[in-house]
Every structure is written in C-alpha cells, then in structure tokens.
Amino acid sequence: xxxxxxxxxxxxxxxxxxxxxxxxxxxxxxxxxxxxxxxxxxxxxxxxxxxxxxxxxxxxxxxxxxxxxxxxxxxxxxxxxxxxxxxxxxxxxxxxxxxxxxxxxxxxxxxx
Amino acid sequence: xxxxxxxxxxxxxxxxxxxxxxxxxxxxxxxxxxxxxxxxxxxxxxxxxxxxxxxxxxxxxxxxxxxxxxxxxxxxxxxxxxxxxxxxxxxxxxxxxxxxxxxxxxxxxxxxxxxxxxxxxxxxxxxxxxxxxxxxxxxxxxxxxxxxxxxxxxxxxxxxxxxxxxxxxxxxxxxxxxxxxxxxxxxxxxxxxxxxxxxxxxxxxxxxxxxxxxxxxxxxxxxxxxxxxxxxxxxxxxxxxxxxxxxxxxxxxxxxxxxxxxxxxxxxxxxxxxxxxxxxxxxxxxxxxxxxxxxxxxxxxxxxxxxxxxxxxxxxxxxxxxxxxxxxxxxxxxxxxxxxxxxxxxxxxxxxxxxxxxxxxxxxxxxxxxxxxxxxxxxxxxxxxxxxxxxxxxxxxxxxxxxxxxxxxxxxxxxxxxxxxxxxxxxxxxxxxxxxxxxxxxxxxxxxxxxxxxxxxxxxxxxxxxxxxxxxxxxxxxxxxxxxxxxxxxxxxxxxxxxxxxxxxxxxxx
Numbered sequence: 257x258x259x260x261x262x263x264x265x266x267x268x269x270x271x272x273x274x275x276x277x278x279x280x281x282x283x284x285x286x287x288x289x290x291x292x293x294x295x296x297x298x299x300x301x302x303x304x305x306x307x308x309x310x311x312x313x314x315x316x317x318x319x320x321x322x323x324x325x326x327x328x329x330x331x332x333x334x335x336x337x338x339x340x341x342x343x344x345x346x347x348x349x350x351x352x353x354x355x356x357x358x359x360x361x362x363x364x365x366x367x368x
Numbered sequence: 369x370x371x372x373x374x375x376x377x378x379x380x381x382x383x384x385x386x387x388x389x390x391x392x393x394x395x396x397x398x399x400x401x402x403x404x405x406x407x408x409x410x411x412x413x414x415x416x417x418x419x420x421x422x423x424x425x426x427x428x429x430x431x432x433x434x435x436x437x438x439x440x441x442x443x444x445x446x447x448x449x450x451x452x453x454x455x456x457x458x459x460x461x462x463x464x465x466x467x468x469x470x471x472x473x474x475x476x477x478x479x480x481x482x483x484x485x486x487x488x489x490x491x492x493x494x495x496x497x498x499x500x501x502x503x504x505x506x507x508x509x510x511x512x513x514x515x516x517x518x519x520x521x522x523x524x525x526x527x528x529x530x531x532x533x534x535x536x537x538x539x540x541x542x543x544x545x546x547x548x549x550x551x552x553x554x555x556x557x558x559x560x561x562x563x564x565x566x567x568x569x570x571x572x573x574x575x576x577x578x579x580x581x582x583x584x585x586x587x588x589x590x591x592x593x594x595x596x597x598x599x600x601x602x603x604x605x606x607x608x609x610x611x612x613x614x615x616x617x618x619x620x621x622x623x624x625x626x627x628x629x630x631x632x633x634x635x636x637x638x639x640x641x642x643x644x645x646x647x648x649x650x651x652x653x654x655x656x657x658x659x660x661x662x663x664x665x666x667x668x669x670x671x672x673x674x675x676x677x678x679x680x681x682x683x684x685x686x687x688x689x690x691x692x693x694x695x696x697x698x699x700x701x702x703x704x705x706x707x708x709x710x711x712x713x714x715x716x717x718x719x720x721x722x723x724x725x726x727x728x729x730x731x732x733x734x735x736x737x738x739x740x741x742x743x744x745x746x747x748x749x750x751x752x753x754x755x756x757x758x759x760x761x762x763x764x765x766x767x768x769x770x771x772x773x774x775x776x777x778x779x780x781x782x783x784x785x786x787x788x789x790x791x792x793x794x795x796x797x798x799x800x801x802x803x804x805x806x807x808x809x810x811x812x813x814x815x816x817x818x819x820x821x822x823x824x825x826x827x828x829x830x831x832x833x834x835x836x837x838x839x840x841x842x843x844x845x846x847x848x849x850x851x852x853x854x855x856x857x858x859x860x861x862x863x864x865x866x867x868x869x870x871x872x873x874x875x876x877x878x
Contacts, residue, residue: 300655301714303724303774304761307653 257352257364258326262317263291264337264345269315275336276319279328282368285318295343314345320352322365413594416587416810418580420511420520429684430525436675437532441469441539444672448665448727449543450875451658452720452773456865457547458657458875464542464551468558469535475562476531477503483567485512485530485575493613495568496575503527513578514682515804517811521682529679530570537566537628543773544636545643547654550857551870557849561635565841569627569834573619575612582608583810590810608807618822619830620794620803622691623680625735625787626834633780634835635842636771642846643855645770647862654772659719666723670699673730677737690801691737694745695730701749702729702756709757724760724778725753731782736790741799748789752782784831791827795820 264272269286276284290311297310321329330347338344357367446465450458472480482500489497500506506527511520538558542549577585589604609616614626621627646654656662678691706725711717732752733745740748760777771777794800795818803823805816849855856862861869868874 301716301718302655302720304714304765305654307655309653 257320257322257355257368259350259352260317260319260321260326260329260333261348261350262319262333262337262345263289263293263314264317264333265339265343266313266315268337268339269317272317272333272336275332276329279332280325281319281321281329283319287316287318289314289316293343293346312343320355320368322368413587413591415591416580416584418518418583418811420580421518422511422520422522423683426514426519426521426683427525429688430521430529430679430682433675433679434525434529434532436672437529437536437679438469438672440669440672440676441532441536442466444665444668445536445539446665447661448669448723449546449773451660451662451665452543452656453546454654454865455657455875456867458867459871459873460551460866461542461546462875463871464549464554465539467551467555468539468542471555471559472535472538472562473531475559476534477527480534480562480567481527481530483563484534484570485526487610488571488575492575492610493616494572496571513580515579515687516683516685516813517579517583517806519683526682529682533624533628533676534562534566534570537624537632538562540628540632540775540779541636541639544640544771544775545855546772547866548643548646548856548862549639550854551866553849553853553855556853557845557855560845560849561842564845565631565635565838566627569631569837572612572614573621573624573627573830574615576615577607577610579806579813582806586807586810614830614833617829618803618826619787620739620790620823620827621735621787621830622738622790623677623734625731625783625790626830629731629734629779629783630787630831630834631838633776633778633783634838636775637769637780638839638842639846639855640769640771640776642843642850645768646772647859649770650768656720663719663723666727670726670730673699673734677730677734681738687738687801690742693742694733694737694740697742698733698736698745698749698752699726699729701746702726702732702753703749705750705753706757709754710761714761721757724774725757728752728756728778728782731779732786732789734783735786736793739790739801740793741801744793744799748786748793751789752785755785756782784835787831788824788827791823792820794818794823 262272266288273284291314292310292312295312297308297312300307300309317333319329326349330349333347355364355367356362442465446462449465450461453461479498479501481503482498483496486496486498486500488495491497506523508522508524510523512523512526514521538561541558541561542554576582585604585607589601589608592598592600592604614621619626648654674692674695677695678688681688681691703722703726706728707717707722710721729749729752732748733740736745736748756777759781760774764771764774764777769776792798794803796802796815797818800818802815803818805814808814808816846855857866857870
C-alpha cells in the first residue's frame with residue numbers, strides 16, 4: 257500500500273476528486289493548509305501597513321491505495337491539478353505498513 | 369447657494385417673530401434695520417421679553433438624534449475597532465468601548481453634565497460648577513435654549529443628547545493603544561479623562577447663555593447705555609461675556625471637532641507614545657481580523673453621525689437640513705479621495721481605505737456641519753481624505769508610531785483640518801451659512817460680517833488650545849495611572865491576547 261500526499265491549488269480539489277473517483281479511488285482525506293514552495297507569496301496593505309504573506313493557501317490530499325493503483329493515482333493528480341503556472345503543488349508517495357477498517361476489522365488492501 | 373442659506377435664516381427670523389406675541393411691534397421694525405441704526409434707536413428700546421416655546425418636532429428629532437449617536441458608539445465604533453484588531457483581541461475592543469460608554473453614562477448624570485453645562489462661578493470661563501450634580505434642579509419642566517430665539521428644548525433631552533457625546537469621546541481614544549492596555553487602568557483613566565479633560569473642554573466650547581439671554585442682556589445694555597447707567601451697562605456686558613473660553617474667542621465648532629475629535633485624537637497620540645509599540649510590531653502580521661465587521665461598524669458610524677452632526681443643531685430646522693447634506697457629501701468625498709489616492713500610490717483601492725476615508729470626512733465635517741455649504745463640505749472632505757491617507761500610509765511609518773487604529777491620523781488630524789476649514793468655509797461668499805450673530809439685532813438671528821483673518825485666528829487658537837490642553841492633561845493622567853496601577857498588560861498577556869487573559873472568553877468559539 258502507498259500513502260500519496262499531494263498539495264494542490266484549492267480550486268482544483270473538486271476536479272481532482274472526480275478524476276480519482278473515476279479511476280477507482282474510494283476515499284481520501286482533505287485538509288486546508290498553508291505553505292510555500294517555488295510560488296512566492298503576496299503583499300497585503302492595511303492603511304499603509306504592509307504585510308508580506310509568504311504562506312499561500314493550498315489543499316492537502318492524503319490517499320492510501322494499493323500498490324497497483326499508486327502510479328495511476330499520481331499520474332491522475334499530476335494531470336488534473338496542473339495549470340502550468342508556478343504553485344501547482346507537489347505529490348509525495350510513501351509506503352504504508354498496515355491498514356484497518358474500524359467497522360469490520362478488515363486489514364490492509366481489504367480495508368481500503 | 370449662499371443666498372438660499374441667507375434666505376433660510378431670514379425666513380427663520382420671520383417665523384420667530386410670528387411666534388413671539390410678546391415682542392413689541394416697534395422692535396419688529398427695528399429688526400430689519402442694521403446694527404448701528406438699532407443702537408441709535410436704543411432710547412426707544414423696550415426690555416426684551418420672550419416666551420419659551422418647546423416644539424414637539426424638535427423633541428422628536430433630538431430623541432432620535434440621541435439614540436443615533438449611541439448607535440455610533442455601540443455597536444458602530446465597537447465593531448469598527450473590533451474588526452481592525454487580531455482575533456485574540458476582538459472582545460477586548462468590544463468590551464472597552466461598551467464599558468467606557470456605560471461608565472461615562474452614569475458619571476454624566478452624577479456630575480459630568482454639571483461640570484460641562486452649569487454656571488461655574490469664578491471658574492466659569494473654564495469649567496462648570498457642581499450646582500447640577502445628580503441632576504439637581506432638573507425636572508420635566510426645565511428647559512435649555514437652542515440656537516433660535518424663543519425656541520427651547522426640554523433639559524432632559526439636552527442632557528441625554530450631550531451624554532452620548534461624552535460617552536463616545538473616551539471610547540474613541542482606545543483605538544490608539546488597542547491590543548495592549550490594561551482594562552482596569554483603562555476604566556480609571558477614562559473616568560479621570562472625562563472629568564479633567566472632556567467636561568471642561570465641552571464647557572469652554574459650548575457653554576453660553578443662549579439666544580434669548582443674549583438678546584435680553586444686549587437690550588438691557590443698550591437701554592442702560594442710552595440712560596447713562598454705566599453700572600447696569602457693565603453688568604449686562606459681563607453677562608454677555610459669561611460664556612466658555614473658546615466660545616468667547618468666536619471659534620466655531622458645530623458638533624464637536626475640538627471637544628470630541630481633536631481632544632480624543634491628541635489623547636490617543638499621547639497614549640500610544642507613552643505605552644510604546646505592540647509586541648512584534650513591524651515583525652509579525654497585525655492585519656485586521658475582520659474587515660467585514662469593520663465595514664459594518666463604519667457604516668453604522670456614518671448613519672449615526674447624522675444624529676451627531678445634524679442633532680447638534682438642537683432643532684429640526686433649515687440648518688438641520690444643511691448639516692444632513694454636509695454629513696452625506698463630506699463623508700463620500702473623503703472616502704473617494706482616500707480610495708483614489710491609495711489606488712494611485714499603493715496600486716489597489718482597498719475597502720479599509722474607503723471606509724477610513726469616509727470616517728475621516730465625517731470627522732472633518734463635524735465642526736463645519738451647520739456652517740459650510742455643501743460644495744464647501746465636498747472640498748473639505750476631499751482635502752481631509754487625501755491628507756489623512758498620506759499621514760496614515762506614509763508619515764506614521766516614518767515616525768514608527770504604533771497608533772494601532774489611527775485615532776490621531778483620522779480623528780486628530782481630520783479634526784484639525786475640519787476646525788480650520790470651518791473658519792474658511794463658513795464664509796457666505798464660499799457658500800457657507802455665515803457667522804451667527806445674535807446681538808446686532810437682539811431677538812433675531814443675523815448673518816454676521818465675515819472676516820477671514822479673525823475667523824482663522826479664532827479657529828487656530830481653538831485648535832492649539834485643544835492640542836495643548838488635551839496633550840498636557842492626558843499626559844499627566846496617563847502618567848498618574850501608570851504610577852499607581854500600570855498602563856500596559858504583561859508581555860505574555862499581550863501574546864496570548866487580551867480576550868482570554870483579561871476577560872476570560874473568546875470572540876469566536878468555532
């Protein structure tokens with residue numbers, strides 16, 4: 257099993273969810289986050305007080321899938337979340353040791 | 369435009385005569401003549417007799433104006449300030465404004481009204497006395513003069529209206545040292561400040577006998593002079609001069625530019641310098657936590673300001689109408705000026721800039737509301753909006769001044785521009801309403817001769833006096849409170865936020 261963590265642009269969330277559902281992903285966790293990468297922040301001005309906002313809002317997806325589906329999920333996110341502009345995000349893939357479905361006690365691939 | 373206003377005042381005079389049956393017929397004829405002719409005809413003068421008429425319309429309007437000013441304070445000012453601070457200090461702003469208003473409300477009827485609006489004996493030029501403490505002598509039958517001969521207002525109405533001014537002024541100051549002032553010290557400071565600064569200022573600017581008293585004394589003086597009775601003439605002359613210090617200088621302040629705005633602006637400036645910057649100022653983001661609420665507060669302030677400015681006329685008449693138009697256009701002009709200045713120089717038109725401009729315009733038009741013409745009020749608004757933007761966006765940063773919510777930049781500076789501008793824009797040649805003159809023709813309101821040198825001198829003197837009085841007085845009071853109980857919260861309290869540390873609650877539990 258693989259854990260796929262992706263930080264993407266917030267407005268791309270719905271599109272990515274649809275595309276992933278279409279290839280058989282049955283669940284994901286979503287968190288609103290702030291962060292920085294290559295995309296620089298912006299400046300906000302309040303009555304002359306200027307604040308550099310370095311952390312920009314992103315959405316973080318956490319998806320656990322079987323090893324077989326992993327590459328396809330990464331490719332789908334990469335394709336769907338892409339806008340060709342700086343700040344489209346990053347995708348990380350990690351190994352997952354064990355998974356349990358709380359309701360039934362099923363484990364690993366069966367729990368996904 | 370100026371002609372219309374003059375006609376308006378003339379019509380006002382004419383209505384008055386109709387409503388004053390006790391007025392001698394020959395006096396009516398004299399009223400149309402000039403001051404010098406009146407003086408020569410003094411031998412024929414009869415003592416000025418008047419009736420006190422209360423108009424239901426005036427009472428209704430003033431009751432509404434009174435609660436409009438309360439709406440400016442709570443919720444208007446509280447939300448305007450609250451939205452501008454960080455989430456962790458939201459409740460502290462709301463509590464400070466609400467608490468100061470409530471405390472001053474009680475103080476006002478206990479001794480504040482007396483200190484501001486009663487005869488002060490040997491100190492009468494500077495402050496009132498204690499004769500009306502606990503509203504002693506005031507009941508449902510007592511009346512106060514308005515600005516029109518023969519037209520009076522229930523004293524309770526006047527007390528309530530002026531009470532709202534005393535409530536909002538110390539609440540304005542708290543924006544300057546937002547997010548770091550100790551609540552207990554703030555209450556003590558506010559009580560001392562209204563007692564030693566606000567009440568005397570109100571007395572010095574607004575304490576006068578009223579049009580009927582002036583007409584009566586002026587007539588007595590002319591009669592005494594004609595009869596060669598110098599003692600009686602001197603007594604009458606002394607009565608004519610028994611007004612507040614700044615009133616006697618001839619300075620014009622329609623709705624409290626000096627008493628409220630410059631006064632609070634300077635106190636705020638002194639306070640923020642003495643307290644020092646907020647922890648993390650210039651390093652951490654101190655962006656407003658809710659400009660939505662700030663906009664709601666600013667809008668409530670704008671609406672309430674009609675009560676503040678037009679209500680200061682104390683009657684529902686032509687000058688009320690003028691003050692309402694001026695309060696509209698000056699605010700809009702300053703908002704537009706600030707927005708375009710910011711757009712041109714900072715790249716974007718911001719909501720905060722727009723609403724700050726509107727408040728600046730309201731501040732600037734406060735002393736001018738019943739004196740300037742509408743075109744004059746627009747010019748005043750445009751000028752104040754642009755200058756205050758420049759101060760807040762550039763000059764303040766040069767001095768590294770943490771006047772957190774720009775009490776000085778908006779109320780102090782805007783008030784000074786308004787006060788001096790009033791001296792220029794009152795000129796009938798510029799569309800102004802002219803200087804009210806109650807004594808040239810006792811018993812009817814005349815438009816006095818405009819002398820720019822005199823007017824500007826009077827206005828600048830009033831501004832300088834207010835700056836010095838409020839500046840030095842507030843400095844002493846801040847120092848006193850600091851010595852006894854300390855002004856500032858501990859650093860960890862400031863970091864945690866005043867809401868939880870001082871009030872034990874959070875603005876948003878989500």
